[in-house]
Amino acid sequence: MAAVGEPVLEVRDLVKHFPLTQGTVFRKQVGAIRAVDGVSFDLRRGETLGIVGESGCGKSTLARLLMGLERPTSGSVRIGGRDITRASGAELKGIRRNIQMVMQDPYTSLNPRMTVGDIVGEPYEIHPDALPRQHRRRRVQELLEIVGLDPDHVNRYPHQFSGGQRQRIGIARGLALRPEVIICDEPVSALDVSIQAQVVNLLARLQREFGLSYIFIAHDLSVVRHISDRVGVMYLGKMVELGRDSDIYDRPEHPYTQALLSAVPVPDPDGRERRRRIILQGDPPSPASPPSGCRFRTRCWKAGDACAQQEPALQVRPGSSHESACHYPEIHPVPRRY
DSSP states (O other): OOOTTSEEEEEEEEEEEEEEEEOSSSOEEEEEEEEEEEEEEEEETTOEEEEEOOTTSSHHHHHHHHHTSSOOSEEEEEETTEEGGGOOHHHHHHHHTTEEEEOSOTTTSSOTTSOHHHHHHHHHHHSGGGSOGGGHHHHHHHHHHHTTOOGGGTTOOGGGSOHHHHHHHHHHHHHTTOOSEEEEESTTTTSOHHHHHHHHHHHHHHHHHHTOEEEEEOSOHHHHHHHOSEEEEEETTEEEEEEEHHHHHHSOOSHHHHHHHHTSOOSOHHHHHHOOOOOOOSOOOOTTSOOSSOTTGGGOTTOOHHHHHSOOOOEEOTTOSSEEOOSSOOOOSSOOOO
16 A cells, blocks of 8 residues: 555656548558647645646546556556556456546436446446455445435436436445545536535545545636645646646646636626736647647747747746746736635
8 A cells, every 4th residue: 555645646758649540441640639748747645636628638538548448659657556558458457446437427427227236336246356246235335325325225227316416326336446546537517516516525525534536627627726636737638737726726827827717707896807817819729730849839928939949848947836838937917716
């Protein structure tokens, strides 16, 4: 078992390119979609790392790579010291016991033909050595109770539950094998706001009780700040800023992070008046042909010659407290509340 503070998940230079081909009989590769293009970070025991960014930036592809559902083009993902990207067969099956996933849509991630008891107990069918068969029903009932559901509802079907209850069923399924890492791929985006708060608070409680580590992927920056210890900002397959939540939200350095935060609704009218809204020009470039140098430069108001010639490294700049990938980083001058 890893010591407190030791990384349980280590990601190094992770790359995933999807080939673009032409032709029907004789297919020829003519390019590639660079969905994830050199992402590195660590996740420590009991920590939540939030991943944010606009649609198409590579967040969900990153989640699938971490789970071993996609094979990377290059790079490594180590869980408990074992590389999931190079494992197969029984070794891969064993590693996956330690990392589970909570899906985005609770309406499609549960098999409508299976009872809740069968859904939550399915990991024990895949890993029969995890728990003797005679103890499985009782364990499934305990898991339902842990996530706030009636343990007597094991024989009900998913359509008999609300969206928030279905997501709790998905969380119970993710807990079944006692993993160290759970990847939450936008777990509250399909839920009502009041139910979102309940699910986020449930995840926080389970983390305290079981020492879980989360990768929490979301669009809602307020939700990410509420649950995350650190935040990573992705743009076009790259991590452009990474640091503690207070660093990212109160002292953003990368222009893209500043633009994202400026779009968050502020309930205080005085705060809205003081805040400068940053409206980006143009659309995100295609991941099949990203710009040279900094990928954000085609929409950045500070872009210079160096931005087109050299890709900025994700690193801690002099006088900074966290990592950013910008040739001209600066702390946003206007403090904001979220």
